[in-house]
Amino acid sequence: MQLRHLRYFVTLARTRHFARAADECGVSQPTLSAGMVALEHEFGQRLIDRDRRFIGLTPHGEAMLPWAQQILGAMGAMHAAVLAAPLEGPFTLAAIPAALPLIGRFGAALLAANPALVLSVRSATAREIDQGLHALEIDAGITYLAKDPSPGLISVPLTSEDYRFLTRRGGRFDDRASVTWDEAVVQELCLLDETMLYRRILDQRLTALGHVARPRATADSHIALFALVASGAFSSIVPDSYAHLFGDVAWARFLPLDPLEPARRVGLVALDRDPLLPRAQAALAVARAFVIDGTYQALGVSI
16 A cells, blocks of 8 residues: 555545645646555445545545544654654765865764764765665765756755866976966876766866867876876866865965866755655755855855
């Protein structure tokens, strides 16, 4: 027996009208009627008297109504009790490598709002985040947001991302305030490998500008790229979030790329279901409180 069929039955008994009941339940009238037929088959009894319209409940329907009301009432009370209870235990948050600098402030805000949670952070690809959410292996993710939301997911923007050219101080770019894309692509580059969404997006932008990336080294983490650039043998193209996080590193120079490219939206994603899972609801509430205008200051970061 499905709870939505009980909800259809109770609403129909109250409104005494198929169309109004369907409207209240947010379904089409044929869907509601099919639910009623399925419920009657479940019990092997007619529950509703009808011809082309609702006439009334049969004696079997009248006998069932108070029990159906109690079941739905108990489910509603249980739902409210679960949501009202403090969240506790592990909260698994996955983020694409480009979004990892957001983890600090967002994670702190999440734990401040839910003191009994214990945060577990994973670095993951966008595909792994999508799969993890649907498999209920993670509670929320931070990733790039497409113009159209992914099916089955709900998202809240957190920031926008820009590109920065990363190079070591003491080189030819020390007196520069920016770098052109033409200059950047001919340097000895180290970049994320092609399994990473950031790299694929970067390659698309380079193609649009008439360039092809030919890195001398690749890695699956930005920390590895930083280590390569720190050696003095390489430069890189990284998200500006890392410039905000590591801008005070003595050896590093983060330079804007000219011309500026369209910013990419980064945000929180969670599984979209009714009702929302409590952990997803908590994460979305924190994200909505920190909807920002593209600057890290709105997340409370001093840069």
